[in-house]
Amino acid sequence: xxxxxxxxxxxxxxxxxxxxxxxxxxxxxxxxxxxxxxxxxxxxxxxxxxxxxxxxxxxxxxxxxxxxxxxxxxxxxxxxxxxxxxxxxxxxxxxxxxxxxxxxxxxxxxxxxxxxxxxxxxxxxxxxxxxxxxxxxxxxxxxxxxxxxxxxxxxxxxxxxxxxxxxxxxxxxxxxxxxxxxxxxxxxxxxxxxxxxxxxxxxxxxxxxxxxxxxxxxxxxxxxxxxxxxxxxxxxxxxxxxxxxxxxxxxxxxxxxxxxxxxxxxxxxxxxxxxxxxxxxxxxxxxxxxxxxxxxxxxxxxxxxxxxxxxxxxxxxxxxxxxxxxxxxxxxxxxxxxxxxxxxxxxxxxxxxxxxxxxxxxxxxxxxxxxxxxxxxxxxxxxxxxxxxxxxxxxxxxxxxxxxxxxxxxxxxxxxxxxxxxxxx
Numbered sequence: 001x002x003x004x005x006x007x008x009x010x011x012x013x014x015x016x017x018x019x020x021x022x023x024x025x026x027x028x029x030x031x032x033x034x035x036x037x038x039x040x041x042x043x044x045x046x047x048x049x050x051x052x053x054x055x056x057x058x059x060x061x062x063x064x065x066x067x068x069x070x071x072x073x074x075x076x077x078x079x080x081x082x083x084x085x086x087x088x089x090x091x092x093x094x095x096x097x098x099x100x101x102x103x104x105x106x107x108x109x110x111x112x113x114x115x116x117x118x119x120x121x122x123x124x125x126x127x128x129x130x131x132x133x134x135x136x137x138x139x140x141x142x143x144x145x146x147x148x149x150x151x152x153x154x155x156x157x158x159x160x161x162x163x164x165x166x167x168x169x170x171x172x173x174x175x176x177x178x179x180x181x182x183x184x185x186x187x188x189x190x191x192x193x194x195x196x197x198x199x200x201x202x203x204x205x206x207x208x209x210x211x212x213x214x215x216x217x218x219x220x221x222x223x224x225x226x227x228x229x230x231x232x233x234x235x236x237x238x239x240x241x242x243x244x245x246x247x248x249x250x251x252x253x254x255x256x257x258x259x260x261x262x263x264x265x266x267x268x269x270x271x272x273x274x275x276x277x278x279x280x281x282x283x284x285x286x287x288x289x290x291x292x293x294x295x296x297x298x299x300x301x302x303x304x305x306x307x308x309x310x311x312x313x314x315x316x317x318x319x320x321x322x323x324x325x326x327x328x329x330x331x332x333x334x335x336x337x338x339x340x341x342x343x344x345x346x347x348x349x350x351x352x353x354x355x356x357x358x359x360x361x362x363x364x365x366x367x368x369x370x371x372x373x374x375x376x377x378x379x380x381x382x383x384x385x386x387x388x389x390x391x392x393x394x395x396x397x398x399x400x401x402x403x404x405x406x407x408x409x410x411x412x413x414x415x416x417x418x419x420x421x422x423x424x425x
Contacts, residue, residue, distance in 0.1 A: 015245040019293050021168060023208040026288060028281070030212040031159060034067030037208055038102060043155060045073035047100035049091060049115040052077050054107040054161060059218045064106060064159065074098035079107070079114040085141055085176040085195075088117035089134055095122050095154065102207075106159045108227065109166030109173075115156050116172035116204045123153035141176055145197030155207040161219050163287050164321055165231035167209045169295040171200035196314070202297045211288050213281040225266060225373040228283065230321035232259045232369065233305045233328055235290035239349060240341045241301035242408045248293040248301065249345060256349040259286025260365070264372045300405055304412070305331050307400035308420070311393050316385030318376070325375050326382070329367040330423040336362065339410040379425045387425060394418035 025033060038046060046068055054060055055077025065072055076094040078087055095103065095118060105115035124132035127150050131140075141147055158167040166172075176195040216224070235255035238248050265279025294301045305328050312323040335341060336359045347358040355361035370377065379385055394417040397403070403412070 017245050017247050017293070019247075019296055021292065022206050024168075024211070024288055025208065026211040026285065028212065028214045029063070030210050031063045031067040031215065034064065034104070034157070034159075034210065035069040035071050037210070038068070038071050038157070041102070041155070041207060043102040044071055045098065045100050046071050046102050046104045046157075047074045047076055047091075047095045047098055048072065048104045048106055049076050049079060049118060050106040050111045051079045051108070054111070057218060060106065060161060060215050063212075063215065064104070068104070073100050076118075079111040081108075081110045082175055082177075083110055083113050083117070083173050085117070085138065085174060088114055088121055088174070089137065091115075091118035092121035092125065096125070100154065102155045102157060104157045104159060105167075105206075106161065108160070108162040108223075109164040109230075112156075112158050112160070112166045112206075113172035113174065113198075115158075116153075116199055117147070117174050119153035119156055119204065120147050120149050120199055123150035124148070126150075127152065138176065141174070141197060142193065142195050145195060146199055147174070149199060149201035149203055151203065153201075153203050156204070158206045158209045159215065160209070160211065160287070161215050162224060162227035163216070163231040163283055164227040165234045165287055165291050167211075168206060168288075168291040169300075170202050170205040170297075171198060171295065172204065173198045205295070209288070211284050213284045216284050217277050217280045221266075224280075225375055226319040227321040228259075228263055228266075228373055229324040229328060229370060229375075230309065231287045231290055232256075232263065233309070233324050234294050234302060235259060235286065236328070236332070236346075236366070237303045237305055237405075238290070238294055238301040239346055240335070240339070240407050241303055241405050243296075243299045243301050243405055245293070251289045251292040252301075253345065253349040255286045255289035255292075257286075257351070258282045259290065260350070260369050262286060263369050266372050266374070300402070302402050303406040304335060304397070304403055304410075307397045307402040308417075310402075311396045311400065312379070312382070312385070312421075314396075315389050315393055316379070316382035318382045318385070322375050323382075325370045325373065326377060326379055327420065327424050328370060329363050330420045332366055333359075333363045333423075334412070334416065334420050335406070335410065338412065338416070339407040341407055379421065390418055390421040390425065394421055 238252035262279035262283025308327040309324040350365040352361035398414040
């Protein structure tokens, strides 16, 4: 697919939008249709890919098993937040052992990203087995930081249980580390050093995503809250991206409204684990809308806030969504002051169009949404992060590929970005 032309200030500019996502199913109990959906796709043997916690959670896995019925071929419950190459290799072995023709990724972005790596490896082994041995894959990843994606990776169906928003993208994070042995989250003899990288290809876009608020509501509140700003910011950044179109304006604006409605219901976290569960359906609707059109064959709308989130979480011991939460108000304030941003569109989405100072009101609305989650709000409170790290993080953000997706003409310096981090400190 391709998109040509960019939206003008009022969103009415010329464009070509040929986005072709997989099917989307939304609603309480939506996973009950898993087997029927796979039958429609002519897929018969599903390997469920998830982490050990979700894999042991009956409230999630029982509906998944029931929905799949006799199409459940196996369970691989070994994914980890590190998204290790060795884990993906183990998962590919499991897929081969059960003769899977589809992966059903259940859980957070870690499981979904790992499923994309598994799909890549299985596809490689089927089409080019000589170049897909463990050693060959390790050498390729160590040398390039990625793996070549075959023309036909194993299809993926995603069932998210968090709000991070990895479930409809065509990219995935991947890492490798030399210590330990394979199967334990490390990569033993597959690599000789620590490697961070990822995968990206339109062929990795999920065939279908199933959004079931009932399953999302089973996720512990701190994890759900920690993931939320990552997904929310996908909608926020789409509204000021140079790759926006009238179509993504509509989906992203509604996403901001629904996401914000759901997240504000979380309250300040003082009411305990069950606080804010009534907001989950609205937040999940916002999540699926946030992802519509953000990850295309030739571009993405993720921009500076995502760059901050990735680089901060790469240094500090913090969930990427929490890094988003800390940085988002400060990054947005800087961007609104420095770039040609469609303030009216943002103000409408946040319901502050009548404010005397819409730019300030937008930033305050983002901060209010963040604060309702009860997450960390200052970089100084992140374990493993020192103020002396801010300059290096800013330099990495300045070189991040996502900055090219911001408003046209937005070219912040490392010094400007460090000032954002300093404000967030």
